[in-house]
Amino acid sequence: MNLADSDHKHANYDPAQIEAKWQKVWEEQQAFNAVDNDPSRPKYYMLEMLPYPSGTMHMGHMRNYTIGDAVARYKRTRGFNVLHPMGWDAFGLPAENAAIKNGTHPREWTQGNIAEFRHVMRRFGFSYDWRREISTCEPEYYRWNQWLFLRMFEKGIAFRKKSKVNWCPECATVLANEQVIDGYCWRHETTLVEVRELEQWFFRITQYSDELLADMKQLEDGWPERVLAMQRNWIGKSQGARVKFGVVQMDGVAVEVFTTRIDTIYGASALLISAGHPKLDELLTGVPGQGALNAQLKTMRQKSVRAADIALAEKEGFFTGRFAVNPFSGGHVPIWVANFVLAEYGTGAVMCVPAHDERDYEFAEKYHLPVKIVVQPKTGVPLRVDRMSEAFTEYGRVVDSGPYDGLTTEQAQEKMTADAKLKGFGAGETTYRLKDWGVSRQRYWGTPIPIVYCEKDGIVAVPDDQLPVRLPENVTLTGQGQSPLAGSPEFVNTTCPKCGGPARRETDTMDTFVDSSWYFYRYTDPHNSSAPFDKEKVRYWFPIDQYVGGITHAILHLLYSRFFCKVMRDIGLVNHNEPISRLFTQGMVQKGGVAMSKSRGNVVGAIEMADKYGCDTGRLYTLFAAPPEKDLEWSEEAIEGSARFLNKMYRLVSKHAERLRGIQTDLTQQTDLTSATAKEKLLVRKVHQTLKRITNDFEVRWHFNTSVSLLMTLANEIHAQEPLDVELSPMILKRVLEALVLMLSPMAPHIAEELWQMLGHQTSLAREKWPQYREDLAREEQFEVIIQINGRLRGKILVEDDLSEDETLNRALTDPRIAVLIAGKQVTKTVVVSRKLVNIVLR
RNA sequence: GCGGAAGUGGCGGAAUUGGCAGACGCGCCAGCCUUAGGAGCUGGUGGCCGAAAGGCCGUAGGGGUUCGAGUCCCUUCUUCCGCACCA
Structure with missing residues (x-):
């Protein structure tokens, strides 16, 4: 042993001992408790996205919390009253799958995972106010999901309708959109998801489309541009018009098209309808060659539904034998069925204007439809059909369009839309890509929808004083058939709150995105048993000053949260329009160039890492290895x-x-x-x-x-x-x-x-x-001034703080090394930047 | 196709306002200390030429603005991410 040097008397750095010691101290002192309504300090709400507790925590998880914790701790040192909470997104399908596989109850499985996650977070010493911990699978929490659902039901925001859903025949259940991967089931990679019609509950998010879009202006300073861009794209606002085309020899039948370019309608050389258009069968009835046409239609309908395939598929179509009447020109155009016309968007039918739409141009080339130019560029060489090699899609001036000749695109759109309305064959319309949010799930491990069906009274809301509608514990989970709750008679059979007669409970549960759409409000008042939260507490803590999470939630979670905020405002629960002032999306942690994940087998376990190096080292490395927005390669x-x-x-x-x-x-x-x-x-x-x-x-x-x-x-x-x-x-x-x-x-x-x-x-x-x-x-007392000749570094001198520019230049010019280099040359210009640089320009 | 982000040593990355490119760290090289080192300390480490002093080249490619450009402008290329026949 040779430790005789001066360091011997000091113990070595022992992270395990130190970390346990201080975590205990912090807990004893309740060091990170946030104080409601503290008038003496400004507040700061620092939030990290709550995790779905599943499996073991690895360093990929920890980055999010490490960034948030550094900022929370920093803000406390700056005198802020910091709210820094943590909780669990505890409902979800994996718990149910684990239950089916291992026979453990989802609650047991979930609670085990929560205990594990909480243990790891404590082991890392994150400065949470643990008194505010919430878990979305507890009745104390999901009760307020149900309460909010009922308020939305009262306002018509929550409603029931028949709609198309993703159905996996293998699982025999409905899948969420995000569980459909390229048209296949996420659990059965070779099973194509079918489309079925079912009665489902929806949230009318489309009622807020415009506001969700417009309020992004307020977020421009605090949110990453790409998140806003993704949301904008998702909402997909499009302004245009609907126009009715009559059908020749079919009195009273009309096909409606949606277009954003009504100004090009005189250039329409066909009307294209999708293979799924409801009027298609009627149109095909009685035309010559109907049998052959039906066969073609069948083939087209059977083509793959995969989004990627559709996007790449070649444009195809066939003539229906029918003609449509252009309501503006009175001209007749053929009606075609085209594979690239989407049934679900707009009206499921479009006008084909080859000269001014790329897709129509491609289609017209293939099937030799006429190309007619009706918009000319405002400047430059006029277009000619025989010299065209692609569609002209820009705005310009309208030509060959009857009374509208000479108008600009904007003017023509306005006038033609107005005329269509006047004459009764059309109207201006704004469409959105955003659809209403389907929240019904045929699953067990989620919030029961608080609705009762009565023979006499129909759809009846469960009264507030009967909440929560609890999940029954004894339910057989097989992963087959309909909602597991339907198999529990004691749950299903109830009495009608209105008439007292026999009634059946709704057996679907809510999408788990409902849970996470408002959880951050609950942190301000987590134990309130008479309301989701106290309005004053929310008024004090909101909006969230900084939210940190992964980019994967750029659309769904963050858009739903914004939607919930607006609904809650309209219910009178909150008084702000946007819940989150600043959003930060951190990069992923990778190992071997790909994101850490259990399935890839490249995880670095958080506890293993902490045992080996100590959590402080792990935290420091996580912050040091890359700027937080970039992906980080974990390197041992x-x-x-x-x-x-x-x-x-x-x-x-x-x-x-x-x-x-x-x-x-x-x-x-x-x-x-x-x-x-x-x-x-x-x-x-x-x-x-x-x-x-x-x-x-x-x-x-x-x-x-x-x-x-x-x-x-x-x-x-x-x-x-x-x-x-x-x-x-x-x-x-x-x-x-x-x-x-x-x-x-x-x-x-x-x-x-x-x-x-x-x-x-x-x-x-x-x-x-x-x-x-x-x-x-x-402040430095002396500055190193670099001397350049023609912009190239040639020397350095030390100067005092207060040296004048003239004197600095003089010193540079008389520096022995520089003097030699400029001897005999002509100095044409000098640039002096005080305390920084002298540049001497020689000829 | 549309939208977003990015391209700097062997590697992760730095350069905050147009002013010394490569901070800090990893790795590597040399030395010290040590019975030993997955410990510690010192020095070196973009490329080329050179014994050295020093010089030349260098931030994806090309062009421009400027006394001066990784940074600003134009242009080309590459990569990643999101959306995608949305009419």
């Missing part, structure tokens, strides 16, 4: 660097802590450095320069990778000034080390607490203030 080699740094921190502080322990310091007090040594000035300066930049990283840039590197640099600089007991007063050294520890604390909180205590502090760092930045202490 690179993490050693973060471990080494924390070891270095521990050695650096523990080496000097003993003699500094009794020294009094105050980081905010005035400092007079006029008589300080060069070493002291240098260290204080470095601290304040670092402080400025790290503060900016937290406040503005959100690039914690550079924060970590700045701390490493500062630690290196302090170490480089060894011996630290020479020409350095203990008080200044202590303050330097304290600042270093404080700046480390949001990122590696356990070791920071330990070092803080080592330096003689009795109280936890969790309540400590961020150091006060001082410009005067950060």
Whole structure:
């Protein structure tokens, strides 16, 4: 054993011991409790997306919480009353699947997973207010799902209708859209999902389409552009018009088309309808060759429904034998069935204008339909049919369009839409891609829909005082047949709240996205048993100041949450329009270039990592390895660097802590450095320069990778000034080390607490203030000015802070090295940037 | 096709306002210490030329603006993500 050096008397950095110690202290002190309605401090609501507890937690999960925790801790040091809660998205199909496979009850399975997740989060020391923990599968929570459902039912937002759903014949149940992968079942990769018609519950999100779109303006500063773009795309607003085309020799029959380019209607050379159009059979009746046409139709309908296939499929169609009447020109155009016309969008029929639509152009080329130009570009060479090689889809000036000739596209659209309405064959219309949200699920592990069906009274809401409608515990789960709840007579059979007669309960449960659409409100008042939350508490804490989560939820969860907020506002529960001010989407953690996942077998377990290196090292590495928005490649080699740094921190502080322990310091007090040594000035300066930049990283840039590197640099600089007991007063050294520890604390909180205590502090760092930045202490006394000749680096000089530009130039020109280089040449220009650079331009 | 993001050493990445490209870390090389090292310390590490001093080249490619460009403008290419025959 040779440990006779000076470090021997200090124990080595032992993360396991330190981390357990401080987690216990924080818990005893309830250090991270958020205070409702604290008038003395500004509030800050820091939220990370709640996890679905399943399987083991790996480092891919932890990144989200590490980022959120660093910011939450930082904000506390800045004097904010921080609400930083955590909970569990605990309903969902995997629990049911596990139950079918292993015979465990979904509740048991879920609670086991929650216990595991909670354990890992505590092991990482995240600064949550655990008093506010919620779990969406508990009746205390889902009761309010039901309550909200009833309010929406009363307002007509929740409604029932027959609709097409995804049905997997293998599972014998309905699937959510996200469980359909390219037309196949996610559990049975070779089973095509069928479309069936079923009575289902829906939320009328389309009622808010325009508002959801318009309010994105408010989010432009705080949300990533790509998330907004994805939502905009998803809502898919499109302004146009419906126009009725009559059918020749079929009095009273008309086919309606939807178009955004009514101004091109004089260029229509056909009317195209989808193979699924409801009027198609009627149209085909009685035309010559009907049998052959029906056969073609059948073939077309049987073609794959996979979205990817449809997009790539060649355009195909056939003539129906019928003609339509263009209501503007009176001209007759053939009616074709075309495979690229979508039945579900618009009216399921379009006009074919080859000259001004790419798809129509392609179709017309293949089937030799006429091309007629009716819009000319406003400037440049006029179009000619015989020189056209592609459609002209831009706006321009209308030609060959009867009374509308000469109008601009915009004018023609307005006038033609108005005329169509006047003459009764059309009207302006706005369509959306967004559809109403189907929330019924034929599953067990979800919130029961609080509705009763009575022979006499029909659809009856369960009264509020009978909530929650509890999930029965004894249910057989087979994964087959209809909703599992239907197999539970004691659940199904009930009495009608209105007439008292026999009635049946709704046996579908709610989509689990309902649970997560408003959970963040519940955190403000998690134990309220008379309302989903207290309005005043929500008024105090909302909106969420910062939300952090994965990009995978860019549309569904975040759009539904925005929708719920607006519904809740209209119900009178909240008084804001948008629930989330700022959104941050962190990148994924990868191993071997792909996202960590159990199925890939490339996970780094969070507990294993913490046991090996300590959670502080894991947190630090997670922040250091990449800026938070980028994907992060987990490297077992690179993490050693973060471990080494924390070891270095521990050695650096523990080496000097003993003699500094009794020294009094105050980081905010005035400092007079006029008589300080060069070493002291240098260290204080470095601290304040670092402080400025790290503060900016937290406040503005959100690039914690550079924060970590700045701390490493500062630690290196302090170490480089060894011996630290020479020409350095203990008080200044202590303050330097304290600042270093404080700046480390949001990122590696356990070791920071330990070092803080080592330096003689009795109280936890969790309540400590961020150091006060001082410009005067950060200021350099001398500056290195670079000298360029023709923009190329040729020398450097040291100058004092207050040196004038003229004098700086003079020094540069007389620098011996520079003087040689410019001797005999003509200086045509000089550029001086004070304290930075001199550029001498020679001819 | 539309929309979004990005392209910098062997690797992760830095350069915040147009001003020393490659901070910090990994890896690698050399040395010290050590019975030993998955410990620690010191130094080096973009490419080319050179003994060195130093020089030249270099931020996906090309062009431009500027005293000066990774950064601004134009253009081409590549990669990733989302949407996708939405009329």
